[in-house]
Amino acid sequence: MRSAAAHRPIVLGVDGPPPSPTAVAWAADEADRWGRPLRMVHAVSPAPYGFTGAEWVGSLKEQHREGGVVLDKAAVLARERHPALEITTATVEGVTDQVLCEESRRADLVVVGSRRLSRAEEWLSASSVTVPLSAQAHCPVVVVGAPEHSTQQPPYVVVGVDGSRSSAAAVDFAFGLAARRGAEPRAVWAWHRPPFLPVDERTAVLTLRRQLSETATGRGESYPDVRLTHEVLVGHPVEQLAAASAHALAVVVGRRGHGGFTGMRLGSVPHGLLHHAHCPVVTVPPPADHRR
Numbered sequence: 001m002r003s004a005a006a007h008r009p010i011v012l013g014v015d016g017p018p019p020s021p022t023a024v025a026w027a028a029d030e031a032d033r034w035g036r037p038l039r040m041v042h043a044v045s046p047a048p049y050g051f052t053g054a055e056w057v058g059s060l061k062e063q064h065r066e067g068g069v070v071l072d073k074a075a076v077l078a079r080e081r082h083p084a085l086e087i088t089t090a091t092v093e094g095v096t097d098q099v100l101c102e103e104s105r106r107a108d109l110v111v112v113g114s115r116r117l118s119r120a121e122e123w124l125s126a127s128s129v130t131v132p133l134s135a136q137a138h139c140p141v142v143v144v145g146a147p148e149h150s151t152q153q154p155p156y157v158v159v160g161v162d163g164s165r166s167s168a169a170a171v172d173f174a175f176g177l178a179a180r181r182g183a184e185p186r187a188v189w190a191w192h193r194p195p196f197l198p199v200d201e202r203t204a205v206l207t208l209r210r211q212l213s214e215t216a217t218g219r220g221e222s223y224p225d226v227r228l229t230h231e232v233l234v235g236h237p238v239e240q241l242a243a244a245s246a247h248a249l250a251v252v253v254g255r256r257g258h259g260g261f262t263g264m265r266l267g268s269v270p271h272g273l274l275h276h277a278h279c280p281v282v283t284v285p286p287p288a289d290h291r292r
Helices: 021-034 054-081 096-104 119-124 130-136 165-181 201-213 237-247 262-266 268-276
Strands: 010-013 038-044 087-093 109-113 141-144 156-160 184-191 229-234 251-254 281-284
Touching (some): 010 021, 010 096, 021 038, 021 109, 021 165, 038 054, 038 096, 054 087, 096 130, 109 130, 130 141, 130 268, 156 165, 165 184, 165 251, 184 201, 201 229, 229 237, 237 251, 251 268
Parallel strands (some): 010 109, 156 184, 156 251
Antiparallel strands (some): 141 281
């Protein structure tokens, strides 16, 4: 009998038209590697509060029809890659990020495409999904803005480490992602020198290197064939991780997990990587008992 976890889907948020082929490919490939069903979801605008006019009912039916067409196109793309993959589709009434956050309660992973909005456009656009979803989802979120890179040998996955429980969760996810793809996790601790404090940089870097070397502790037994590499880079974390992502399959970071506005809850580093990374960005929530 298959475990309950085996039935938890990979959820793909489908926008459009047309659907993002890179996001569809990423989600379908990961569902196939993970042995999970792929659930494709398209959100349609809910009716304004208290509004039940015939015109809106007609508009809603049209939205469902158009959403069904987009979902069918996405499903065709996924089945072309993996004919045996279990795929379901659904149009759901609601705001897109809220719909996908609810879906994340019952998913192992949520995947969305990115239109690469500027920060101003992102905050002003009612259709912006990536920041609020990455900040609030109950499972890891993958934002596929740029395609993954497979020319680097051996292929690798970058994971940002800062000593927090969130980054430990990110390391766990990066190990699994790398193992499924025959890649190496590359742990990066980006140290930003304090501007006004006297700090011995050499001592600080050596200390961080020792902490980084401990990140694989306990994981080797679960992933005996995965080789971890690690390095400390001096500079702003967003800039250093974005540069490290140039030839990566993905860059994985932990979410801050505190309350407040969604952008602050997400944290400045994953927020910045959504705009500057050169590959898909995976944001991993902190452990459930550490969220506030």
